[in-house]
Amino acid sequence: MAGVSWKRIVIKVGSALIAPAGKGTSTRYLLAIARFISECKLRGVEVVLVSSGSVAAGRSAIEFTHQPLPINVKQALAAIGQAQMMATWSQLLDWPCAQILLTHADLADRRRYLNIDNTLRTLLSHGALPIVNENDTVATKELRVGDNDNLAAMVASVVEADALIICSDVDGLYTANPRTDATAQLIPRVEALTADIYAMAGGSHHSTGTGGMVTKLQAADKATAVGIETLIINGQRAQSFEALLNGEAIGTLFAARKTTLSAKKHWLLHSSKASAEVWLDQGAAQAVQHKGASLLAKGVSQVQGEFDKGDAVWLLAPDGSKIAKGVSQYNAAELNKIKGIHSDQIAAVLGYCPSEVAVHRDDLVVLQGA
Numbered sequence: 195m196a197g198v199s200w201k202r203i204v205i206k207v208g209s210a211l212i213a214p215a216g217k218g219t220s221t222r223y224l225l226a227i228a229r230f231i232s233e234c235k236l237r238g239v240e241v242v243l244v245s246s247g248s249v250a251a252g253r254s255a256i257e258f259t260h261q262p263l264p265i266n267v268k269q270a271l272a273a274i275g276q277a278q279m280m281a282t283w284s285q286l287l288d289w290p291c292a293q294i295l296l297t298h299a300d301l302a303d304r305r306r307y308l309n310i311d312n313t314l315r316t317l318l319s320h321g322a323l324p325i326v327n328e329n330d331t332v333a334t335k336e337l338r339v340g341d342n343d344n345l346a347a348m349v350a351s352v353v354e355a356d357a358l359i360i361c362s363d364v365d366g367l368y369t370a371n372p373r374t375d376a377t378a379q380l381i382p383r384v385e386a387l388t389a390d391i392y393a394m395a396g397g398s399h400h401s402t403g404t405g406g407m408v409t410k411l412q413a414a415d416k417a418t419a420v421g422i423e424t425l426i427i428n429g430q431r432a433q434s435f436e437a438l439l440n441g442e443a444i445g446t447l448f449a450a451r452k453t454t455l456s457a458k459k460h461w462l463l464h465s466s467k468a469s470a471e472v473w474l475d476q477g478a479a480q481a482v483q484h485k486g487a488s489l490l491a492k493g494v495s496q497v498q499g500e501f502d503k504g505d506a507v508w509l510l511a512p513d514g515s516k517i518a519k520g521v522s523q524y525n526a527a528e529l530n531k532i533k534g535i536h537s538d539q540i541a542a543v544l545g546y547c548p549s550e551v552a553v554h555r556d557d558l559v560v561l562q563g564a
């Protein structure tokens with residue numbers, strides 16, 4: 195394990211640690227985490243904290259009996275609790291704490307993404323501690339990441355962290371949910387996020403948690419894919435942090451994969467939002483998947499969903515499997531008109547031809563295993 199030889203880390207802290215009683219905030223577990231953060235910073239490691247807990251913190255102010263909480267109520271509680279959660283961290287840390295609230299829409303927009311990147315790096319270079327959470331009060335279903343495990347992986351990718359440390363209320367990934375299966379065994383190291391590994395993960399057992407182990411595996415998948423090693427540790431134990439500082443093995447370590455993707459392609463793959471689908475004919479699917487080719491309008495057989503020029507879209511093989519994600523040079527209506535035709539006929543059909551290709555190879559990522 196790399197221990198404190200890391201240069202930059204992202205630490206994600208779940209609601210169960212911030213609000214062990216299910217509401218309000220408590221320093222019970224945060225004290226050891228704050229000490230760990232301070233020790234890392236003193237040793238020259240840059241730290242970004244992704245902290246959940248605004249909804250749970252807000253619950254101390256207003257009592258709601260409905261379960262699950264309606265979305266508008268969660269948004270109201272987040273608005274109350276975010277300030278309380280930030281204040282609790284600020285009390286425990288001798289460093290300037292900077293609040294960063296993000297939605298998926300912010301990360302999916304290339305310009306906003308670059309601004310987020312700049313702000314985070316500026317804060318780090320000035321010794322501040324960025325504390326990131328989802329902007330729950332403004333995020334609708336379509337705009338949100340939905341859970342802070344995946345958000346933390348995206349943030350780790352933005353700042354090109356060496357490690358993502360997910361602090362939860364369980365020792366790591368077990369072969370099954372240890373709360374329901376007494377025979378479950380802790381897995382100390384995972385080399386690849388296979389279907390067998392995903393099959394081990396269950397949901398959360400408490401009402402403040404989002405996603406349980408499933409979203410932690412998704413986060414590990416995202417982070418390790420871009421070369422960031424990921425750890426799930428028990429943030430309720432102070433010993434977890436002592437072990438990390440001593441470079442001892444703890445929790446579950448997900449080994450980083452070797453990556454050759456550019457930063458732009460990382461963004462495209464993990465942060466850009468794509469919902470529309472562009473279906474390819476067999477020849478185009480082969481060329482995109484195996485020959486590093488751009489997608490020409492001629493190879494497009496069907497366009498499903500709405501998108502603008504510059505939006506990310508999924509590229510599908512004739513059997514409907516997703517083979518790549520790319521930025522379209524045309525909006526959905528235009529691509530529908532020019533699908534199946536040669537590039538030199540685009541101007542005749544549309545009256546203009548801003549691009550010879552529908553998706554340029556530089557703006558396209560082929561999915562691994564596709």
Ligand SMILES: Nc1ncnc2c1ncn2[C@@H]1O[C@H](COP(=O)(O)OP(=O)(O)O)[C@@H](O)[C@H]1O
Nearest residue numbers: 208209362368370371394396398403404406407
């Ligand atoms: N295979 C598994 N190994 C470990 N924990 C699991 C597993 N499957 C489900 N879980 C559950 O996931 C929980 C942690 O996720 P969650 O409650 O969302 O925490 P957090 O608030 O830290 O994000 C554990 O407490 C456990 O109940």
Ligand SMILES: N[C@@H](CCC(=O)OP(=O)(O)O)C(=O)O
Nearest residue numbers: 209246247248249341342404
């Ligand atoms: N953004 C939400 C937390 C969402 C979330 O992922 O919670 P958790 O599973 O406890 O990390 C909040 O601040 O309450």
